[in-house]
Amino acid sequence: MNLPISIDDVEAAAARLAGVAVRTPVLTSEAADAMAGARVFFKCENLQRIGAFKFRGAFNALSRFNEAARRTGVITYSSGNHAQAIALAARLLDMPALIVMPADAPSIKIAATRSHGAKIVFYDRYTEDREALGSRLAAERQMTLIPPYDHSDVMAGQGTAALELIDDVGPLDALFVCVGGGGLISGCAVAAAARSPGCRVIGVEPQAGDDVRQSLARGERVRIAVPQTLADGAQTQSPGELTFAVMRALVAEVVTVDDAALIGTMRWMAEQLKLVVEPTGCLAAAAALTPRPELAGQRIGVVLSGGNVDLARFATLVGTQS
Ligand SMILES: *Cc1c(COP(=O)(O)O)cnc(C)c1O
Numbered sequence: 001m002n003l004p005i006s007i008d009d010v011e012a013a014a015a016r017l018a019g020v021a022v023r024t025p026v027l028t029s030e031a032a033d034a035m036a037g038a039r040v041f042f043k044c045e046n047l048q049r050i051g052a053f054k055f056r057g058a059f060n061a062l063s064r065f066n067e068a069a070r071r072t073g074v075i076t077y078s079s080g081n082h083a084q085a086i087a088l089a090a091r092l093l094d095m096p097a098l099i100v101m102p103a104d105a106p107s108i109k110i111a112a113t114r115s116h117g118a119k120i121v122f123y124d125r126y127t128e129d130r131e132a133l134g135s136r137l138a139a140e141r142q143m144t145l146i147p148p149y150d151h152s153d154v155m156a157g158q159g160t161a162a163l164e165l166i167d168d169v170g171p172l173d174a175l176f177v178c179v180g181g182g183g184l185i186s187g188c189a190v191a192a193a194a195r196s197p198g199c200r201v202i203g204v205e206p207q208a209g210d211d212v213r214q215s216l217a218r219g220e221r222v223r224i225a226v227p228q229t230l231a232d233g234a235q236t237q238s239p240g241e242l243t244f245a246v247m248r249a250l251v252a253e254v255v256t257v258d259d260a261a262l263i264g265t266m267r268w269m270a271e272q273l274k275l276v277v278e279p280t281g282c283l284a285a286a287a288a289l290t291p292r293p294e295l296a297g298q299r300i301g302v303v304l305s306g307g308n309v310d311l312a313r314f315a316t317l318v319g320t321q322s
Contacts, residue, residue, distance in 0.1 A: 043164070
């Protein structure tokens with residue numbers, strides 16, 4: 001099988017990230033075990049630098065730049081966690097960073113990106129194409145474009161989350177991972193296949209946007225309308241080309257979760273684990289905490305992918321039902 005990344009790439013990423021990324025804790029809870037009817041291990045990437053796993057892929061990718069590329073710097077398009085991850089990684093590696101963001105991005109995200117020293121170029125999300133703009137600016141300024149998921153160094157970096165989880169707790173029977181463009185799950189699936197052969201890797205998408213589930217069913221990448229969901233980190237319209245190749249080979253199945261379940265899980269995480277997890281970060285947990293007969297009594301890993309949610313919004317969401 002010739003996949004875009006191998007376990008060697010994930011291990012090399014882990015070596016680059018050692019001492020730079022947080023080796024995030026793994027939490028267990030009797031309440032979670034009782035609910036799932038299984039033994040559940042939560043990998044807390046909400047406690048990663050910048051509040052999400054994206055730091056792993058960004059730092060790994062930027063670490064591999066040669067001298068000339070470091071001087072001209074990195075460019076990316078994103079309004080979310082990838083922007084902050086690239087901005088921080090660039091600062092740590094002392095290179096310029098340019099982030100292409102929609103003009104109407106939340107001010108908190110603009111401020112967070114700026115605080116790491118990145119420059120921002122705004123575009124109009126209704127009339128301009130961010131990928132085209134990113135490519136044009138990259139060419140003009142000779143900057144290296146690092147996309148949010150469809151890049152082998154990004155995927156390998158994200159896979160270090162599962163590598164650490166399995167190295168810390170031992171082999172797993174199943175691993176639940178949320179899916180946007182598929183960078184996180186493809187890296188994690190490669191790590192799981194090598195470290196815990198037979199582990200069933202289960203992708204979780206928002207119910208409103210199951211582009212990966214549809215693509216796997218069809219055997220080719222499908223494109224859907226922008227999904228309307230609270231899970232803003234998984235509002236992708238189509239899987240990546242490289243990530244799709246890995247997902248086809250290594251992901252056992254993809255399930256979906258609706259927004260009401262995400263809100264319930266956010267509240268549960270706050271109440272039971274004392275954790276703030278953003279809606280997208282709750283996708284995998286929402287699916288894993290729903291009991292399945294075939295996983296009864298088994299060992300289940302769950303990646304909590306991030307915790308970046310405006311606190312006023314968090315309070316409103318978790319306060320809406322009880
Ligand atoms: C980016 C992101 C995702 C989706 O990751 P992909 O690699 O695009 O699948 C999930 N959760 C959070 C918190 C994210 O920032």
